[in-house]
Amino acid sequence: MKKILSSFIRKRNDKYYVYVEYIDEVGKKKQKSQGSFINKKDADKKLIEVKNSINNDIYALPSNISFTNRCYRYYDSKLGISENTIACAKSIVKKHVEPYWGNMKLSDITVNKYQTFVNYVFQKDLAYRSKRKIMQLCNAVLNEAYRLQEINKRITDFIIFPKNNKTHEEEIYSIEEIKQILNALESESIYFQNTIKLLIYGGLRRGEVLGLTWDCVDFENKTIKIQYNLQYIEGKYIMKQPKSESSIRSITLPDHVFDMLKKEKLRQNKLKLQGLMKEKEYDTVCINSNNNYYNPYNLDITFKRFIKRIGLEFKKLHALRHSHVSMLVASGVDVKTISERVGHSDISITLKIYAHAFKENDKIAVDKIDNILSQ
Template sequence: MGAIPLEKLKPLHLQTFYKELIEGPRLDGKKGPLSQASLVYHHRVIHKALDTAVKQQLIPYNIADSVELPKIQKELITYDPDDEIDNTQAVKILDEQQVNYMLEKARETPYYALLFLAVRTGMRRGELLALRWKDIDERQKIIKVRQTIGYTPEKGIFFKAPKTKNSRRNIDVSEDAIKVLKNHRKQQHEKKLLLGPNYNDYDLVFCQDNGLPMHPDTISSWFPEFLERIGLPRLNFHCLRHTHASLLLKAGVDVKIISERLGHSSVRITYDIYSHLMPGMQRTAVEKLEQLLK
């Protein structure tokens, strides 16, 4: 549509553009259909631009007034909308030795507690960065996932509720995880005292030094470079979620429990993502059964 001269732009051109937005591949690379809200946003931007053109007498009237926005039919969601990956891609993980080595090296960075909790809980990046201290029950050793973080150029960084009921969940954690969090809180408190009134207290567990929310891309950009720097394969931050699931599978944990910990909207999603890790576990199950019956 950008190639059409402004004075030759017709309502049909806009209608065709909206149709292509709905039916074509998404420009942001995400899965699933474009939302009605996104379509309305595009229309408002175009309408405002054409209003300006009318005021400057570049065109006689705003053709967007003559365009009726199409209604987007909601499709059945066959993927987990809270996950940040393409489930058709190969799952990449770290093994036990690599995890221990990675965490040992991470002690020298500001992100040790964040990486430790990612491996121990399988929480998504947005869930970790939105985690508040009030969401952690140290006595019961439970983490409550109640919100996630997002970012758009229009809104900036913002908090939102999990998209599915299963994403809103409680995750049991170990005593070691609680100890790491307590130490992290102590370090955070020292920074808070140092900054005094300049500290922005959002009660966030993982945040910038001044208390403000961390941009989601900060850890995503840093993590692959960190792995490469310490001699490990260059993987994205989401690999820690996969690593958590794979280690649980290797330990013989039931897939339903793993699905609940990950907050998948259905067990089928967990099977779809990790089924390739399961064939060898059937052999292990047979061997355990034979030992039990001897």
């Protein structure tokens, strides 16, 4: 248990040093410098400040924990956060925080050092959103450390974060590219083919399509219910509920997609009768060549190779979802219907993400009005 013994000024050479003397976790007496000053008056002022913080129980004794380990510990102690979020956060720490900070103590981080780190992150060749994620994680750790009196200063209050000067538009595949993808799929494995077609025609998220189960397929009404999200975390498949209530939804799919699903259902039933397909906890529609859950990361890799093989510029798998929405907008479907179909909690999210598509549609509407009035 740490304990503060005293605070005082010591003169060395031509400078005045303010110190705090304390007992550390192992019972050893230690001193921590609070700064050096040329003028005795400034040192006295600092000492009064330190004594006040000690008396008001807001002074933070130095800790031996490194900033990197404090980042890991932050997510180990968090409740109500999904395993996928924790895994992603720890991956960010491993890739971007640990290589920079190494074993530097949390208590040794200053405003200047942290600002240098911020500038370093924003100079990296990463998407702006990725840079913001790194900083959001680190800021949360520092803010909690300040709240728990592990550090003396709320460092993030003094930091300037570079703004994003680029306007962001979601990547999409054009209608011609989607047609090329659909044609090329006919030569691919049934596992990959079915999955990509569901993504294109359903506008689903990756985890949603891989988490689609047969009991959520309504062949009579030609709808599917989205209520699961398949994730692969630390070597285990985890079926989660979608991230928001609005993500649980039923959507209609074209007749030919249901014809595809009927064939796949019959194929899987036959495999089960032959003993070639083991029973899984969740009877998923999309499976891999081993008749098991389709690994999300393997799907990403297969899709990337497929896109390059057919000669298209690669855009992430999620671009199929953006393309789906863009086609709906171009077809004149209202924003409320689109928002509900893709599982957004509010139409403002749809408008914000796909602003460019709605803007283009607005131009088309103006041209139509102009043509009518010009006749």
